[in-house]
Each structure stands twice: as structure tokens, then as C-alpha cells.
Amino acid sequence: MLSRTLTHTTSARAGSIRRMRRRTTAATSGRxxxxxxxxxxxxxxxxxxxxxxxxxCGFTRRVG
Ligand SMILES: [Zn+2]
Incomplete structure (x- = not known):
């Protein structure tokens, strides 16, 4: 039971890291x-x- 919980937590964490990497890629591509x-x-x-x-929406943001 305990090991199952640990596995679930690890996979959830890997998913959030993947999402963050995707965001970084979008930013570096100029968008x-x-x-x-x-x-x-x-x-x-x-x-x-x-x-x-x-x-x-008219939102402005200084870049660099
Ligand atoms: Zn907007």
C-alpha cells in the first residue's frame, strides 16, 4: 500500500515538471x-x- 502511494506521488510530480518544461519551451520560442x-x-x-x-485584453508587459 505504501509503495503504491509513493509511486503515484512520483508520477504526479513528473507530470508537473513536464508541464513546466513545456512552458519554458514556449517562452524561448518567442511567444x-x-x-x-x-x-x-x-x-x-x-x-x-x-x-x-x-x-x-490590452495587457502589456515589459520583456528583457
Ligand atoms: Zn490577454
Whole structure:
């Protein structure tokens, strides 16, 4: 019983790590997920000002 519980905990932890890695990959590819108030859009980065803006909810975020 105890070993079963341990196995379940380990697999759940591996799943959360996998999710974090996916997020990091998305960020390095130049796409920033908005997620403000559950907004399902990506921010549009303006290379000149270094500000990323969401076209859906108007959220702005300084990058770099
Ligand atoms: Zn947004």
C-alpha cells in the first residue's frame, strides 16, 4: 500500500515538471502566453520598445 502511494506521488510530480518544461519551451520560442484573467492569447512583442502587448485584453508587459 505504501509503495503504491509513493509511486503515484512520483508520477504526479513528473507530470508537473513536464508541464513546466513545456512552458519554458514556449517562452524561448518567442511567444509569451498572456493568461491574464484566463486570457487564452499570446502577447505580441514590439522589438523597438521591448513591450509585449495582448491584442485581446490590452495587457502589456515589459520583456528583457
Ligand atoms: Zn490577454
Amino acid at each position: 509569451i502566453f498572456c493568461s491574464t484573467n484566463g486570457c487564452p492569447s499570446f502577447l505580441e512583442l514590439d522589438p523597438a520598445s521591448g513591450v509585449a502587448t495582448c491584442q485581446i
